[in-house]
Amino acid sequence: MVHFSKVAVVAAALAGSAIAHPGEHHDLDDIKQQVKARDQMASVAKRSLNNCPSSLKHRELTARAVARRSTIAKDLREKRGIQTKAKKFRRDLATLEAYEAVNHNMTGVYHYTPATPEATIFSANTSCILSPEVTDGPYYILGELVRKNVTEGQPGIPLYLEAQYIDITTCLPVPELYVDIWNCNATGYYSGVVANGNEVGWDSTFLRGVQPTDEEGVASFETIFPGHYEGRAIHTHLLVHDNVTVMDNGTFQGGAVTHIGQLFWNEELRSAAEAVYPYTTNTQAITSNAEDMWSIVQAENDFDPFPEYMYLGDSIEDGLLAWIQIGVNVTADYTDDDYYSVAATLQADGGHENTESPFTRGGDMGNGTAPGNGTAPPS
Ligand SMILES: *[C@@H]1O[C@H](CO)[C@@H](O)[C@H](O)[C@H]1NC(C)=O
Numbered sequence: 001m002v003h004f005s006k007v008a009v010v011a012a013a014l015a016g017s018a019i020a021h022p023g024e025h026h027d028l029d030d031i032k033q034q035v036k037a038r039d040q041m042a043s044v045a046k047r048s049l050n051n052c053p054s055s056l057k058h059r060e061l062t063a064r065a066v067a068r069r070s071t072i073a074k075d076l077r078e079k080r081g082i083q084t085k086a087k088k089f090r091r092d093l094a095t096l097e098a099y100e101a102v103n104h105n106m107t108g109v110y111h112y113t114p115a116t117p118e119a120t121i122f123s124a125n126t127s128c129i130l131s132p133e134v135t136d137g138p139y140y141i142l143g144e145l146v147r148k149n150v151t152e153g154q155p156g157i158p159l160y161l162e163a164q165y166i167d168i169t170t171c172l173p174v175p176e177l178y179v180d181i182w183n184c185n186a187t188g189y190y191s192g193v194v195a196n197g198n199e200v201g202w203d204s205t206f207l208r209g210v211q212p213t214d215e216e217g218v219a220s221f222e223t224i225f226p227g228h229y230e231g232r233a234i235h236t237h238l239l240v241h242d243n244v245t246v247m248d249n250g251t252f253q254g255g256a257v258t259h260i261g262q263l264f265w266n267e268e269l270r271s272a273a274e275a276v277y278p279y280t281t282n283t284q285a286i287t288s289n290a291e292d293m294w295s296i297v298q299a300e301n302d303f304d305p306f307p308e309y310m311y312l313g314d315s316i317e318d319g320l321l322a323w324i325q326i327g328v329n330v331t332a333d334y335t336d337d338d339y340y341s342v343a344a345t346l347q348a349d350g351g352h353e354n355t356e357s358p359f360t361r362g363g364d365m366g367n368g369t370a371p372g373n374g375t376a377p378p379s
Pocket residue numbers: 103105106107108
């Protein structure tokens with residue numbers, strides 16, 4: 001839901017919200033406890049979602065989603081003049097469960113042929129619960145521009161990402177959510193922040209933007225496949241606001257934080273992407289999914305943060321289409337959650353540092369495998 005207003009709302013968004021990050025004052029036991037709580041929450045949401053496939057409306061939604069993704073794939077291929085066959089990789093449920101519970105063995109990645117029915121290729125189970133208990137990290141910027149194409153000329157593998165938000169109680173899509181996306185560039189740098197090892201500048205906005213969900217609960221972005229940086233597995237942030245006020249300049253203010261999540265990308269895809277220039281010029285150390293402290297190491301079957309994806313052409317350089325369905329609890333508000341932290345706010349005259357955030361200038365970024373030092377790793 002969204003409110004439109006001609007009246008400028010005072011930028012009070014920061015004032016009331018918790019800017020603390022768990023690493024700031026929590027220890028490893030705390031983190032473990034929170035991971036447990038996260039899994040429990042995912043479990044509850046999953047049970048709720050399990051009822052969805054039996055609903056006619058949900059089956060209709062799934063059919064529409066399949067048709068839409070198929071059309072998007074065709075359109076993107078045409079637009080990019082790709083003639084060669086598309087490749088689709090996916091995981092079957094058994095493999096997913098096996099490697100989510102144990103490790104991230106990608107042996108069960110399948111290659112689909114053009115004869116494979118569309119529904120097999122383009123469906124996605126609404127089992128993808130990005131837990132709200134996953135931190136938004138130290139690099140979230142409030143007030144980003146509402147725009148679909150966030151690349152700003154950053155070189156890298158084009159990634160067309162479709163996130164569909166489903167109400168876990170009604171199994172229906174949730175329109176008018178405002179979804180923030182952000183990730184680092186091909187060599188591991190975030191725009192919009194000045195932090196140890198990431199002195200990029202407060203005024204930059206590359207690879208950040210906001211899209212509202214449509215009637216189908218879908219927000220889609222044109223971005224690039226993220227690179228990696230020391231201490232974290234490759235990931236993409238998605239943060240959802242509800243009940244916002246849209247300003248004249250297209251940005252939004254206020255509202256509730258309905259969902260905080262991170263998408264992870266499987267190791268096979270990461271290696272394929274990072275074999276391509278300019279990812280190859282990245283000299284930072286790699287952290288695998290299994291090593292990542294925020295990741296799915298602890299993930300149970302209820303928690304699937306990997307999007308489905310396909311190569312648009314023969315080569316990964318032709319670009320990727322990726323999609324995920326995310327269950328959200330529309331009555332929840334994580335504004336005061338420990339894991340909601342804001343590094344800066346973008347305003348008409350540029351980015352303004354949130355000086356209370358411990359993760360920006362001078363902040364210790366840790367190494368990502370343990371919060372040991374009383375600080376959390378960058379996210
Ligand atoms: C990965 O899975 C395959 C079969 O699915 C198995 O043969 C192989 O040993 C596994 N490797 C690891 C490292 O788990």
